[in-house]
Amino acid sequence: MLKTISIIGLGAMGTALANALIDAGNRTTVWNRTAARADALVARGAHRAETVGEAIAASDLIVLCLTDYVAVEATLAEVAPMLAGKTVINLTNGRPDEVRAVATRLGGHGARYLDGGIMATPPMIGTPDAFILYSGSSDAFETAQEQLAAFGQSHYLGEDPILAAVSDLALLSAMYGLFGGYLHATALAGSVGFTARQFLPLVEPWLAAMMTALPDYAERIDSGDHARDVMSNLAMQSAAISNIVATSRSQGIDPAFMEPIERLAQKRLAGGFGSDEISGIIKAMRGKEDAG
Ligand code: NDP
Numbered sequence: 001m002l003k004t005i006s007i008i009g010l011g012a013m014g015t016a017l018a019n020a021l022i023d024a025g026n027r028t029t030v031w032n033r034t035a036a037r038a039d040a041l042v043a044r045g046a047h048r049a050e051t052v053g054e055a056i057a058a059s060d061l062i063v064l065c066l067t068d069y070v071a072v073e074a075t076l077a078e079v080a081p082m083l084a085g086k087t088v089i090n091l092t093n094g095r096p097d098e099v100r101a102v103a104t105r106l107g108g109h110g111a112r113y114l115d116g117g118i119m120a121t122p123p124m125i126g127t128p129d130a131f132i133l134y135s136g137s138s139d140a141f142e143t144a145q146e147q148l149a150a151f152g153q154s155h156y157l158g159e160d161p162i163l164a165a166v167s168d169l170a171l172l173s174a175m176y177g178l179f180g181g182y183l184h185a186t187a188l189a190g191s192v193g194f195t196a197r198q199f200l201p202l203v204e205p206w207l208a209a210m211m212t213a214l215p216d217y218a219e220r221i222d223s224g225d226h227a228r229d230v231m232s233n234l235a236m237q238s239a240a241i242s243n244i245v246a247t248s249r250s251q252g253i254d255p256a257f258m259e260p261i262e263r264l265a266q267k268r269l270a271g272g273f274g275s276d277e278i279s280g281i282i283k284a285m286r287g288k289e290d291a292g
Helices: 012-023 035-043 052-058 069-076 096-108 138-148 162-190 196-223 234-250 259-270 278-285
Strands: 004-008 027-031 061-064 087-090 112-119 131-136 153-156
Touching: 004 012, 004 052, 012 027, 012 035, 027 035, 027 052, 061 069, 061 138, 069 096, 087 096, 087 138, 096 112, 096 162, 112 138, 112 162, 131 138, 131 162, 138 153, 162 196, 162 234, 196 278, 234 259, 234 278, 259 278
Parallel strands: 004 027, 004 061, 061 087, 087 112, 131 153
Antiparallel strands: 112 131
């Protein structure tokens, strides 16, 4: 049976989502502020809505994928009452306060609201490597689950609409930490003549090997015990971190990326936790460094 679904926002990600829906056999209506971005999708069989209102009227299931919540608010300002009785899935990256405001407003208009965070790049959409976090109306998730499967794996996190957005930002935080660390490392190695390509065979396996520490850190974080069976104590690691910052400066590399972790490590050391594992820094991040 054909299902109808409308996609509002056809940037790089919205276009990938629309293509995945078409591939899965859904009757797909598309709208974008800059209409020409719909042309290729229309050529593949999508129906072009001339207005946002037409896109909303065309389907009971509406997917939004815009730059930010300012764009979401601007796009829905005039048409929010038309969403009564519809399922709205907002896959726009945003802050929890923005998610709550939109969820409350659309809920007030009688829409079932599901918020989402896309953990994939556009080419990954429709492959098993893509996963999307959802939270908000469980009714909405159940209604749309079959169609959402076209995007990749779906993870429903719970009724509170902010769960997906905060988890999305947390995962992006891990990603930017990794990218920032890689870029800093490559700049530092470059200061003694290594090209990025030459450095890659060193940094790539190093990062992969260090990832294996995460299950142990997770145990320590949940138990609150960063002192047992310590292999690489914080005092030792803190000296290395300060050497990185000082050497970056002397090599003409901006140490800005590494300075926050140096500050957090020193805060923890000052609290007397130098013999703990580095995972204890999470207590300084949480403002609970005095708790041991
Ligand atoms: P793009 O920059 O490619 O597209 C942005 C989209 O938002 C366009 O459709 C644009 O319309 C629309 N838009 C922006 N401002 C307004 C406005 N005021 N009114 C109406 N429409 C507006 O971004 P992406 O498609 O890459 O990203 C969309 C969302 O997906 C973001 O929240 C992003 O964080 C998320 N995402 C993206 C990933 C990626 O790798 N690309 C990965 C994971 C999530 P117009 O064409 O008219 O400018």
